[in-house]
Amino acid sequence: MAFKLVIITGAQMGVERATLDWALKYECPHGGWCPKGLLGSEEPLDPRYKLKEGETENVLEAVTSNVRDAEATLVFTLATKATGTAQKAVSSARKQKKPVLHVHRGILGVSEKIVAFMDKYYIRRMHITGSSDTDEPGVTDWAMGELEKAKGILERRPE
Numbered sequence: 001m002a003f004k005l006v007i008i009t010g011a012q013m014g015v016e017r018a019t020l021d022w023a024l025k026y027e028c029p030h031g032g033w034c035p036k037g038l039l040g041s042e043e044p045l046d047p048r049y050k051l052k053e054g055e056t057e058n059v060l061e062a063v064t065s066n067v068r069d070a071e072a073t074l075v076f077t078l079a080t081k082a083t084g085t086a087q088k089a090v091s092s093a094r095k096q097k098k099p100v101l102h103v104h105r106g107i108l109g110v111s112e113k114i115v116a117f118m119d120k121y122y123i124r125r126m127h128i129t130g131s132s133d134t135d136e137p138g139v140t141d142w143a144m145g146e147l148e149k150a151k152g153i154l155e156r157r158p159e
Contacts, residue, residue, distance in 0.1 A: 005118075006125045008032045008070040010062045011045055012085060014132030015076050018140040020049050022147060032127070033065040060088050066127045067092040072099040074114065076130030076143035080104050089129045099123070105142065111149030118154075 007023045009016045011034035023030035024046070031050045035057045038045065045051065054062045063085060067073050073093040075086050082090050082102055093100035101117045103110045117123070128147075131139045 004124065006030065008066050008125055008127040009129060010034050010059070010066055011038055011049065011051055012059065012129075012132065013134065014136075014140055015128065015130030015143045018144050019128045019147070020046070020051075022144055024048055026151070032069070033062040035059050035062050059085055060092075063088050063129065064092045064096075066129070067096055067098055069125070070098070070127035071125045072101070072117070072121050072123045073127040073129065074117070075100065075102040076104075076128075076139060076146070077102065078105045078131065078136040078139050078142065080106050082131075084131070084135065086130050089127070093127075103146070110146045111153060114146065114150040115153045118150075 005028060007019060007028055007030040009019045009030065009032045011017060011020065020030060033054050034051045036053050036055060037057055038053065054065060067089060073089055075082055075089050077086050090100055090102055099117070099121045101113065103113060107113065130143055133140050
């Protein structure tokens with residue numbers, strides 16, 4: 001089975017920005033919400049990011065909208081307990097009764113768990129979020145490595 005996934009994410013530093021770059025690298029359809037003002041800030045986002053601005057500067061509003069617009073949410077952290085925006089994504093997914101998978105460095109076979117999660121819920125529009133490297137140094141590289149492995153597993157499947 002070829003890798004077919006629409007990525008929904010925000011524009012927070014860390015896993016979300018890396019996910020946007022990853023989507024561009026593989027020409028993967030993507031979109032999502034970011035807080036108002038972020039698209040025109042002093043540090044402008046890559047114009048190739050297909051993001052929409054929310055009505056407020058509240059990051060949590062963007063997270064809630066991204067959870068709403070996706071079929072499921074995938075959260076990457078290094079620590080076993082999600083905090084900050086990552087925890088808000090988990091809470092929002094549960095509140096909206098959407099499937100959520102929180103993966104962290106202590107879990108073995110993360111890429112296989114991601115693929116099993118996608119298969120179980122037949123996910124084609126996934127919200128991907130997680131920690132920032134400021135809060136958890138190395139989370140971005142680890143998360144992108146796991147996405148690469150999951151993509152590889154899916155691409156090796158017969159049509």
